[in-house]
Amino acid sequence: MKVLLSEPQRIDIPFVMGHSFACKTNDSGRKNREFCKKKRMKKFITTPIYYVNDVPHIGHAYCTLAADTLARYWRQKLGRENVFFLTGTDENSQKTVDAAAAAGEEVMPYLDAMAARWKETWEEIGIDFDDFIRTTEARHHKTVHEVLTTIHGKGDIYKGKYEGLYCTGCEAFLKASEVDEHGHCPHHKKAPNVVEEDNYFFRLSKYQDQLLELFEKNPKLLEPEKRRNEVLSFIKSGLEDISISRENAEFGIPLPWDKSHKIYVWFDALINYRSGCPSEEFWGNTLHLLGKDITRFHCVIWPAMLMSAGISTPAEEYAHGFFTVDGEKMGKSLGNVISPLDLAMKYGNDGVRLGLLSSFEFGNDGDFSQEQFHDLYNKKLAGGIGNLFNRVTVLIHKFLEGKSPTESTAFDAKTLQHFGERLEAKKIREAIETMFHVMDDANELLNSTEPWKLAKTDLPAAEKVFAELIPKLATIAKMSETLLPEAAPKMWKMIGEGKKVGEAAILFQRAE
Ligand code: MSP
Numbered sequence: 001m002k003v004l005l006s007e008p009q010r011i012d013i014p015f016v017m018g019h020s021f022a023c024k025t026n027d028s029g030r031k032n033r034e035f036c037k038k039k040r041m042k043k044f045i046t047t048p049i050y051y052v053n054d055v056p057h058i059g060h061a062y063c064t065l066a067a068d069t070l071a072r073y074w075r076q077k078l079g080r081e082n083v084f085f086l087t088g089t090d091e092n093s094q095k096t097v098d099a100a101a102a103a104g105e106e107v108m109p110y111l112d113a114m115a116a117r118w119k120e121t122w123e124e125i126g127i128d129f130d131d132f133i134r135t136t137e138a139r140h141h142k143t144v145h146e147v148l149t150t151i152h153g154k155g156d157i158y159k160g161k162y163e164g165l166y167c168t169g170c171e172a173f174l175k176a177s178e179v180d181e182h183g184h185c186p187h188h189k190k191a192p193n194v195v196e197e198d199n200y201f202f203r204l205s206k207y208q209d210q211l212l213e214l215f216e217k218n219p220k221l222l223e224p225e226k227r228r229n230e231v232l233s234f235i236k237s238g239l240e241d242i243s244i245s246r247e248n249a250e251f252g253i254p255l256p257w258d259k260s261h262k263i264y265v266w267f268d269a270l271i272n273y274r275s276g277c278p279s280e281e282f283w284g285n286t287l288h289l290l291g292k293d294i295t296r297f298h299c300v301i302w303p304a305m306l307m308s309a310g311i312s313t314p315a316e317e318y319a320h321g322f323f324t325v326d327g328e329k330m331g332k333s334l335g336n337v338i339s340p341l342d343l344a345m346k347y348g349n350d351g352v353r354l355g356l357l358s359s360f361e362f363g364n365d366g367d368f369s370q371e372q373f374h375d376l377y378n379k380k381l382a383g384g385i386g387n388l389f390n391r392v393t394v395l396i397h398k399f400l401e402g403k404s405p406t407e408s409t410a411f412d413a414k415t416l417q418h419f420g421e422r423l424e425a426k427k428i429r430e431a432i433e434t435m436f437h438v439m440d441d442a443n444e445l446l447n448s449t450e451p452w453k454l455a456k457t458d459l460p461a462a463e464k465v466f467a468e469l470i471p472k473l474a475t476i477a478k479m480s481e482t483l484l485p486e487a488a489p490k491m492w493k494m495i496g497e498g499k500k501v502g503e504a505a506i507l508f509q510r511a512e
Pocket residue numbers: 047048049050051058059060062063090269270271272290291292293294321322323324330
């Protein structure tokens with residue numbers, strides 16, 4: 001399944017949305033270029049780091065593919081060196097220790113094997129991350145120590161007694177009001193552990209007003225609106241200080257000033273974004289993508305930790321929805337967990353990416369239907385885009401001896417601008433729809449003009465149709481660098497260099 005990709009075609013992108021990077025021209029050319037280089041925005045894109053007690057399923061792949069897709073878009077716009085995409089694994093968790101024990105293995109070898117499995121899965125399905133961080137790495141421990149020492153020095157950590165409920169599944173403390181009628185964690189359907197121990201606490205309550213102010217000033221601190229409102233009402237309901245260490249934990253990062261305590265896994269995990277960030281320039285434009293279940297950690301605890309540590313808060317956070325599979329919650333017990341690798345075997349990496357990201361709009365909840373996924377692949381990719389490219393190149397070979405009727409890179413700038421706007425708003429499904437519209441438009445032109453008939457009676461008229469079709473194909477190829485990255489280089493080959501079109505090829509095999 002691993003396909004080596006060539007670098008995407010570096011063509012100046014006609015869509016420049018949001019920030020403008022237009023450089024003023026004056027005679028001091030070199031100075032000006034340097035100024036522009038410095039002014040170039042950098043973008044840091046992250047996924048949550050995944051627990052390694054299990055293998056990746058399509059729920060995890062969903063967020064990772066979305067982040068990869070956005071990273072590819074931003075690389076196209078800003079240049080590869082200005083975008084940094086980080087993913088990784090969350091390893092200092094009790095879940096992991098339990099999973100290693102259940103597998104009859106020592107913790108570290110188990111973690112090494114599982115982290116490798118996650119990393120390889122992402123590589124196999126075509127995720128082009130810039131770095132993969134593990135929270136057991138020394139570089140992460142170092143950053144955690146620095147951040148915690150600063151927060152401690154600020155007087156925001158104190159020792160107290162924790163008495164309450166802890167759910168290992170969530171790796172979170174639960175309030176008595178949060179358990180269901182059976183006294184179980186509503187997500188894991190298990191009774192949480194009752195714990196009573198000396199812990200260190202973080203003064204989260206101190207940051208309540210600052211957090212509200214931060215939200216007010218920064219509408220992108222959490223999107224979509226629905227999630228933002230949930231978190232805002234949680235903050236307004238009154239924040240309590242949180243326990244940030246466990247006295248009896250077997251595994252984890254010790255507190256810098258009291259080695260008998262291990263840092264609470266979420267408090268260490270969030271810091272991965274700092275450990276894995278290449279520089280302050282990137283940090284200034286951070287986009288965290290996450291699931292809707294972990295917004296309180298990312299949009300309440302995390303910004304408060306950063307404010308306490310004197311580090312700037314993320315520019316943007318976006319929470320996506322959850323999906324069910326054929327109407328059911330995905331879970332091991334239901335036996336409906338789908339591996340992205342299994343899907344990729346049948347539909348290819350582009351098929352998985354497009355199928356998952358178009359199931360429903362990023363940000364909403366939705367259902368993943370296997371049947372719909374299969375039909376979409378055959379209709380829109382194999383029978384749609386694939387067939388379109390094949391037909392057009394075959395016809396140009398047949399009637400124009402392969403001579404390209406127009407400049408291949410003349411894309412439709414307006415459509416690309418719209419496409420870029422949709423991606424910058426994280427409306428990934430709408431961006432996909434934009435690509436399908438171009439495809440429908442091209443097919444309509446082809447079917448209404450029938451250039452295969454026209455060519456026999458009026459060759460120049462047929463040539464004109466092909467000249468109109470090529471920019472449409474180029475527009476699709478340009479969008480595919482983001483949405484269908486394995487097909488994109490093959491598309492450019494078929495479109496050719498402006499003089500001759502390439503050989504016709506099958507972009508997507510029909511799935512049985
Ligand atoms: N380790 C924490 C994250 C720490 S980030 C500093 C964690 N890990 S997780 O492996 O349980 O979940 C990772 C992500 O997968 C979450 O964003 C979660 O929302 C997402 N998903 C897990 N199941 C999912 C679906 N069924 N659908 C969509 N996303 C899902 O939480």
